[in-house]
Amino acid sequence: MRTYILKRILGVVPTVLMITLVVFVMMRSVPGDPVVPLLGDAYTEEDAIKVREAYGLNKPVLVQYAIWLGKLVQGDWGTSILSGRPVLQDVLVRLPVTLELVVLSMGVALVIAIPAAIIGALRRNTWADYTATSVAMIGVSIPEFFTGVLLLLFFSVGLGGLLPSSGWIYLPGTCPMMVCGVSLWGNLQHVLMPAIALGIGRAALLTRLLRTSMLEVIRTEYVTTARAKGLAERPVVLKHALKNALIPTVTVMGLQVGFLIGGAIVVETLFAMPGLGTFGIDAIIGRDYQQVQGFALVTALAFVAINLIVDLTYTFLDPRIRYA
Amino acid sequence: MADSGESLRMTPRPISGGSTTEAELPVPGVAWPARVARSESPLAQGLRRFRRSTTALVGAAIVVGLVLVALFADALAPRSPIASDQTRTFARPSWDYPLGTDQLGRDMLSRVIHGSRISLAVGVSSVLLALFVGVPFGMIAGYYGGRVDAVVMRAMDLILAFPIYLLAIILMVIFTPTAGLIGTMKVTAAIAIVRIPIYARLVRGSVLSIKEKEYIEACHALGVRDPLILLRHVLPNCLAPIIVTTTLGIATSIIVEATLSFLGLGTQPPTPSWGWDLKANVAFIQATPWLSLFPGLAIFVTVLGFNLFGDGLRDALDPRLK
Numbered sequence: 001m002r003t004y005i006l007k008r009i010l011g012v013v014p015t016v017l018m019i020t021l022v023v024f025v026m027m028r029s030v031p032g033d034p035v036v037p038l039l040g041d042a043y044t045e046e047d048a049i050k051v052r053e054a055y056g057l058n059k060p061v062l063v064q065y066a067i068w069l070g071k072l073v074q075g076d077w078g079t080s081i082l083s084g085r086p087v088l089q090d091v092l093v094r095l096p097v098t099l100e101l102v103v104l105s106m107g108v109a110l111v112i113a114i115p116a117a118i119i120g121a122l123r124r125n126t127w128a129d130y131t132a133t134s135v136a137m138i139g140v141s142i143p144e145f146f147t148g149v150l151l152l153l154f155f156s157v158g159l160g161g162l163l164p165s166s167g168w169i170y171l172p173g174t175c176p177m178m179v180c181g182v183s184l185w186g187n188l189q190h191v192l193m194p195a196i197a198l199g200i201g202r203a204a205l206l207t208r209l210l211r212t213s214m215l216e217v218i219r220t221e222y223v224t225t226a227r228a229k230g231l232a233e234r235p236v237v238l239k240h241a242l243k244n245a246l247i248p249t250v251t252v253m254g255l256q257v258g259f260l261i262g263g264a265i266v267v268e269t270l271f272a273m274p275g276l277g278t279f280g281i282d283a284i285i286g287r288d289y290q291q292v293q294g295f296a297l298v299t300a301l302a303f304v305a306i307n308l309i310v311d312l313t314y315t316f317l318d319p320r321i322r323y324a
Numbered sequence: 325m326a327d328s329g330e331s332l333r334m335t336p337r338p339i340s341g342g343s344t345t346e347a348e349l350p351v352p353g354v355a356w357p358a359r360v361a362r363s364e365s366p367l368a369q370g371l372r373r374f375r376r377s378t379t380a381l382v383g384a385a386i387v388v389g390l391v392l393v394a395l396f397a398d399a400l401a402p403r404s405p406i407a408s409d410q411t412r413t414f415a416r417p418s419w420d421y422p423l424g425t426d427q428l429g430r431d432m433l434s435r436v437i438h439g440s441r442i443s444l445a446v447g448v449s450s451v452l453l454a455l456f457v458g459v460p461f462g463m464i465a466g467y468y469g470g471r472v473d474a475v476v477m478r479a480m481d482l483i484l485a486f487p488i489y490l491l492a493i494i495l496m497v498i499f500t501p502t503a504g505l506i507g508t509m510k511v512t513a514a515i516a517i518v519r520i521p522i523y524a525r526l527v528r529g530s531v532l533s534i535k536e537k538e539y540i541e542a543c544h545a546l547g548v549r550d551p552l553i554l555l556r557h558v559l560p561n562c563l564a565p566i567i568v569t570t571t572l573g574i575a576t577s578i579i580v581e582a583t584l585s586f587l588g589l590g591t592q593p594p595t596p597s598w599g600w601d602l603k604a605n606v607a608f609i610q611a612t613p614w615l616s617l618f619p620g621l622a623i624f625v626t627v628l629g630f631n632l633f634g635d636g637l638r639d640a641l642d643p644r645l646k
Contacts, residue, residue: 015485022486023494030498137379137635141628143579145586145599146620149606157613165609262489266583270606280490281587284497299487 012304023296024065034287078290087294097275108199113206121214139204144263148197148270166272194271213245254310373640380636386629394440401434406594435596442597447578453516458523466531480521488518496589507591530562564641571634575627582623
């Protein structure tokens with residue numbers, strides 16, 4: 001098992017290299033020059049050349065990438081051209097916000113989807129099933145930002161500002177600056193709507209997938225056997241059926257990471273959260289090369305990490321699956 | 325075979341229905357028509373199943389309705405979607421302005437109606453573009469296998485390895501978003517590029533199994549050339565999954581388009597776009613909550629329509645997938 005994880009972590013390297021290299025080359029082909037907004041009104045050709053030299057922007061793209069990579073190996077993620085701050089510092093400040101959002105939204109998704117899918121599959125073609133499948137159909141058809149707007153309309157406008165519409169209060173212990181709003185209750189108020197907005201779409205998708213695979217599993221012989229040997233319905237459904245039904249579902253959810261990252265960007269933008277999503281989109285639009293590289297690196301790492309977690313989940317769901 | 329089928333289909337269905345009983349088989353000339361009568365063409369069967377599903381019909385109705393709205397937007401919209409009236413900003417919904425006006429005094433109803441054009445145009449054409457590139461690649465990779473397959477599929481994996489929004493956003497920044505037709509084409513291209521591998525993989529998978537079938541072997545034996553085999557014999561047989569994925573893919577593309585617009589990277593104003601309008605009006609959500617509601621509802625109904633339609637098609641064309 002340990003060798004397997006080690007092998008997988010080594011296997012991650014080419015993927016991360018490839019994603020960061022492609023992003024690096026693509027960002028350099030974006031029209032325009034980041035030096036121009038940096039110098040602003042004080043722009044002169046001589047200064048521009050100096051700045052380009054200082055940041056190594058005058059070298060060939062692949063050489064620049066090699067330099068970036070060389071520094072990265074030493075733990076230096078580069079320095080933002082526009083803000084002058086080290087990229088790694090910004091990433092570390094923003095990572096907990098996005099992690100909290102994503103983890104909570106997955107929680108929301110699981111809490112809704114697992115019961116809904118079980119009810120849908122066990123009470124197939126009853127009103128409960130129809131309700132679950134119809135709501136799930138609606139859920140997969142709403143983009144995250146519109147779910148967010150509906151929540152805003154309900155909680156912030158309709159209920160007279162019950163929940164704050166934007167901004168962020170940090171969890172105790174994660175405050176990145178000298179002074180910032182820190183409170184558990186305030187944090188919960190701020191994260192609730194974004195997490196639900198991001199979670200509902202996942203919940204809907206999960207419900208649909210899980211219901212279908214539950215329906216297949218429930219008809220298998222081992223479930224009949226489990227019932228025949230007198231097991232109560234609860235362990236039959238939860239231990240025998242659900243665990244096996246989760247395998248294909250987990251695979252598809254793993255493939256959905258790309259959409260989850262997009263969802264995080266959108267939800268963070270809507271609720272003005274200081275997370276990695278807003279960091280990334282601001283960096284890309286502002287052509288802050290170093291920040292974009294940092295964002296691409298985190299995204300690539302998250303992407304492969306989640307795929308690794310998905311593969312490891314299989315061993316838990318089906319002990320026959322072993323990685324040597 | 326095809327023309328004899330026309331007349332034979334008129335023969336009444338045998339009562340035995342399902343399995344071929346012994347009584348039917350041994351007598352040649354009796355057994356044959358009976359079998360043809362029972363086997364409707366897969367397309368006809370699919371259509372019958374599709375018509376029986378209420379949700380599929382609702383989806384189809386929404387899609388047809390939207391296409392009509394988009395086609396006749398100029399006639400349906402009471403006003404110009406881009407003409408602003410500074411004396412009437414943020415008007416509440418009324419008889420004159422059923423959905424109110426936005427911050428520039430533009431009629432929201434007209435904007436929502438015209439916005440359907442961008443959503444549908446980008447949704448449909450990006451999927452068609454992705455199909456146009458992805459299907460041939462997938463067919464060639466699956467059919468020839470070996471090194472061709474390896475090269476094509478590695479290229480596809482390269483795109484698939486990217487989180488799709490990261491790629492789409494960077495592509496849009498490279499293309500630099502603009503207004504009007506050109507702007508719409510840029511969004512279409514960006515979405516199509518990130519969607520190509522999906523169709524290439526799908527088609528490759530189907531082709532891998534189809535190329536081992538006897539009728540393809542028969543084609544080889546008859547000396548039919550490869551392009552003809554691919555077009556006439558392989559392609560039609562992998563159409564069902566393509567059609568289903570296409571319809572559901574349009575729904576996804578519409579969401580991606582709306583998301584890009586929401587982030588300010590879609591078709592630029594003054595061209596009316598639902599995602600952009602939603603984003604622009606969220607800023608005023610406290611004072612004029614209805615303004616951000618309508619573009620969002622429009623996106624939702626459109627995506628729902630294509631999802632229902634696609635689900636219905638899937639159940640109709642490939643019941644095994646249900």
